[in-house]
Amino acid sequence: MNLVWFRCDLRVDDHAALAAACAHTGPVAGVFVLSPAQWRAHDWGARKQSFVWHHVLALRERLAALGIPLSVLHVERWSDTPAALRAFAQANTVHCVHANAEYAVDERLRDRRTAKALREAGIGWELHHDLTLIPPGTLRTRSGAPFRVFGAFRRAWLERARSAPPRTHAAPAPRAPVTPPPLPDWEPPHCDLDRHWWPIGEDAAHARLAAFVDQHLDRYHEDRDVPALDGTSRLSPYLASGVLSVRRCFAAALVHNHGEWDSGSPGAQTWITELVWREFYTHLLADFPQIARHRALRPETEAVPWRAPGEDFTRWCEGLTGFPLVDAGMRQLRTTGWMHNRLRMLCAMFLGKHLLIDWRHGERFFCEQLVDCELAANNGGWQWSASTGTDAAPYFRVLSPVAQAGRFDPDGVFVRRYVPELAQVPAAALLRPGHPQLLAAGYPAPMVDLKAARERVLQAFRGLGASPPAEPPP
Ligand SMILES: Cc1cc2nc3c(=O)[nH]c(=O)nc-3n(C[C@H](O)[C@H](O)[C@H](O)COP(=O)(O)OP(=O)(O)OC[C@H]3O[C@@H](n4cnc5c(N)ncnc54)[C@H](O)[C@@H]3O)c2cc1C
Numbered sequence: 001m002n003l004v005w006f007r008c009d010l011r012v013d014d015h016a017a018l019a020a021a022c023a024h025t026g027p028v029a030g031v032f033v034l035s036p037a038q039w040r041a042h043d044w045g046a047r048k049q050s051f052v053w054h055h056v057l058a059l060r061e062r063l064a065a066l067g068i069p070l071s072v073l074h075v076e077r078w079s080d081t082p083a084a085l086r087a088f089a090q091a092n093t094v095h096c097v098h099a100n101a102e103y104a105v106d107e108r109l110r111d112r113r114t115a116k117a118l119r120e121a122g123i124g125w126e127l128h129h130d131l132t133l134i135p136p137g138t139l140r141t142r143s144g145a146p147f148r149v150f151g152a153f154r155r156a157w158l159e160r161a162r163s164a165p166p167r168t169h170a171a172p173a174p175r176a177p178v179t180p181p182p183l184p185d186w187e188p189p190h191c192d193l194d195r196h197w198w199p200i201g202e203d204a205a206h207a208r209l210a211a212f213v214d215q216h217l218d219r220y221h222e223d224r225d226v227p228a229l230d231g232t233s234r235l236s237p238y239l240a241s242g243v244l245s246v247r248r249c250f251a252a253a254l255v256h257n258h259g260e261w262d263s264g265s266p267g268a269q270t271w272i273t274e275l276v277w278r279e280f281y282t283h284l285l286a287d288f289p290q291i292a293r294h295r296a297l298r299p300e301t302e303a304v305p306w307r308a309p310g311e312d313f314t315r316w317c318e319g320l321t322g323f324p325l326v327d328a329g330m331r332q333l334r335t336t337g338w339m340h341n342r343l344r345m346l347c348a349m350f351l352g353k354h355l356l357i358d359w360r361h362g363e364r365f366f367c368e369q370l371v372d373c374e375l376a377a378n379n380g381g382w383q384w385s386a387s388t389g390t391d392a393a394p395y396f397r398v399l400s401p402v403a404q405a406g407r408f409d410p411d412g413v414f415v416r417r418y419v420p421e422l423a424q425v426p427a428a429a430l431l432r433p434g435h436p437q438l439l440a441a442g443y444p445a446p447m448v449d450l451k452a453a454r455e456r457v458l459q460a461f462r463g464l465g466a467s468p469p470a471e472p473p474p
Contacts, residue, residue, distance in 0.1 A: 001027045001092060005085070005099040006070070007107075009130060009242035010055040011202050012062050012171040016130040017098040019169035024096075028172070030063050030070035031088060032056050034186060037076040042106070042375075045368035046191035047337040052241050053188040054200045060180045062202070067175025074184040078110040082117035089123050096124030100242075103136055103286040104375050105293065131242075132279045133250055134160050136286030146287035148390035153280050154273065158261055165254070166247040197336060198237060198371060205238040206248070213252045220267035224274075225407075227329070227340040228414040233271075234338065236372035239278070249275055281380035284390065291379050294360050296388035300464050304388075306358035315447055316351050317365055319419070322446035323401035324430050324438070325409055326350050328418040335418070337371035342408055346399050348385035353398045354453040356460060359386035387461065395461035398454050406431055419443070 002021035009015055010032075021028045034056075039049055060070040075084045089097060097118055099111070115125040129135040139147060139156050147153035212233040216223065223231025238244040250272065254261070257268035285291050296302050315321055319330035329343030339347070344366070351362040363382040367373040383389030387397070409415055412430040416423045421441050422430060429437040433446040 001029055001094050003089060003092070003094045003097045004028065004030045004068075005097055006030055006032045006056075006059065007099065007102060007242075008240070009100045009245075010052070010059050011205075011243050011245065012059070012066065013202055013206075014168040014170075014245040014248055015100070016128040016169060017100045017126075018172060020126065020128055021096075021098045022172040028068050029092065029094075030059075030068055031085070032059075032070060032072050033078075033081055033084070034072050034074045034184060035076055035078055035081070036186070038078050038106075041077075043364050043367040044373060045337075045370070046189040047193050047369070047371040048241075048367075048373045050188040050191050050193050051198060051200075051237055051371050053186075055241055055243055057183075058201045060183075064180040065174065065177050066172055067178055068172070069178045069181050071181045072183055074186060078106060079113075081110055082114040085114055086117045086121050086123070089118060090121055094123055096126055098126045098128060100130035101127045102131070103282060104291075105289045130245070132282050133166055133246060134279060134283075136283045139283065146283065147280075148284075150277065150280050150391045153283070154276050157276055157279060161250075162261060166251045168245070168247050168251060191337075192335075193337060193371060197234070197338070202243055205235065205244040208233065208235060208238070209244060209249060209252055213256050216267075217253065217256055217271060218265050218267040221270040222267075224270065225342045226409070227332075227343055228409060228417070232341065236338070236374075236377075240372045240374035240377075246275060246278065277380070278377060281376040284380065285376040288390075291383075292375060294363065294379070296386075297383055297390045298388050298392070301386075301388040301461075303464055304460050305356075305463075307356045309357050309361045312355050312447065313351075313357055313361055315444075316347075316355060316357070316362075320444050321350065321401075321448075322438075322444040323350070323405075323433050324412070324415040324419055324422060324443075325405040326401045328409075328415045331418040333366070333369050337369060339366075339370070342404070344381055345385055346401060346404050348382055349393070349399045350401060352382075352386035353457045354401075354448050354450065356453075356457050359383070359388065396458055398457065400450060402431060402433065402450065 002024050004018050004021045012018060056072065063070045073084050073088060075081055085097065111127065118125045134157055139153065139160065141147060147156065216231060220231060223229045235244060239246060253268050253272050257264040261272060262269050288297060316330065319327035319334065321327055326347055329339055329347045332343065333339040348362055351357050352359040359382045363378055367378055380389065384392045387393050387395040410427065412427040415430050421443050422438065425437050425441055429435040439445060
């Protein structure tokens with residue numbers, strides 16, 4: 001029997017390891033390793049745990065209908081995985097275990113140990129590439145080094161992608177349906193995940209992709225920065241848990257854009273570029289393992305005199321900074337488990353720059369709250385915002401919450417949606433933190449003076465002798 005080990009790839013469609021296992025003759029089975037203690041150690045919050053678990057249940061049904069039983073092993077921590085998988089494989093006369101590669105440090109260690117345990121028992125182990133369109137480790141500069149600058153990475157990436165466009169794998173052909181094996185007695189922690197926002201299942205993810213491409217893609221370059229609009233795909237949780245493959249996303253954008261990667265519809269080009277950011281951060285994670293240890297990619301920035309998280313951090317977490325757009329973003333995160341990209345940048349910069357609080361505290365808080373929490377993109381976004389990454393915002397670029405509100409939410413539509421106490425306050429006052437009408441509504445006074453806070457962070461970075469990175473930010 002061939003066994004497919006599902007991890008962050010909870011789907012039957014376009015799944016490299018599943019397709020490889022099914023290409024062999026003979027029975028195929030699936031396994032998922034439930035490891036709640038490990039998830040918590042990786043800062044997964046209740047929403048992510050719940051989203052993943054409900055997709056495991058959906059996958060189990062889907063696989064059973066295709067004749068593939070999915071077993072769920074409960075081991076709490078990954079250190080117990082090699083022995084548990086070996087015992088399971090031996091009990092089920094498995095010849096070979098197939099899995100899709102993951103690139104962070106703990107994941108690689110787990111896989112190396114599992115491969116060893118299996119091989120010692122005479123069981124095969126095949127790792128397939130699946131997570132990105134271009135495999136991490138295969139794009140190099142002329143001098144053979146990993147890319148550190150997004151613009152250069154994107155050019156090399158596009159050149160490679162043009163010569164090898166997305167090749168997708170069909171879901172396996174159905175065999176006689178089976179009854180799925182029993183589940184362990186486990187429930188995810190209770191959470192308020194809105195099923196209307198985040199429906200469960202591959203069909204829901206495919207429907208969302210199709211609707212987005214059909215109705216929003218051509219306007220994406222204009223709408224994507226306006227948080228009050230439904231201008232982005234909101235596919236991130238499905239990509240982060242692998243309910244949808246990134247190849248399907250690229251393929252759908254290419255079909256819509258008549259096969260063009262970087263010409264044709266400006267919306268399609270911009271969306272493709274965002275997906276390439278996802279590729280970039282995954283490649284960085286593979287090439288710079290310190291990311292998974294939360295180290296700064298620009299080592300000199302480790303010496304920034306970050307302030308300890310105290311009351312200021314709590315106010316930021318609670319969306320009580322006194323800056324309406326920052327607070328609306330933080331409250332969107334807390335109530336929905338997702339935050340618009342423009343606001344992720346703004347809120348992250350506010351913490352790291354205006355409050356000068358170590359970005360790692362914000363990275364952890366985001367991860368605990370986000371339904372789409374994913375190490376490479378979350379760390380990449382945080383290091384970009386804190387100017388500690390390889391191709392980050394220059395340290396002197398500090399997004400002003402007032403200017404950003406004036407550009408991207410001038411009428412306060414988004415702020416009023418998430419900060420109910422400001423629902424009746426006129427737009428002009430919303431753009432002036434500390435305005436008497438805001439205070440009269442019970443909303444807090446601004447927690448920092450923007451000018452002084454900006455000067456403080458510039459001073460902190462100048463003290464390192466930091467120089468701006470080579471390329472302008474996206
Ligand atoms: C501080 C910070 C933290 C972030 N944390 C995460 C995270 O934990 N998980 C996550 O998936 N994304 C993260 N992002 C990236 C981005 O904000 C989200 O991917 C995006 O908002 C998801 O919305 P969407 O699916 O509508 O994206 P769309 O705009 O429709 O983009 C399509 C897909 O491209 C990918 N993508 C888009 N922008 C980026 C980006 N800047 N970096 C990497 N991938 C991108 C995502 O997979 C996204 O679903 C973070 C960004 C910042 C600034």
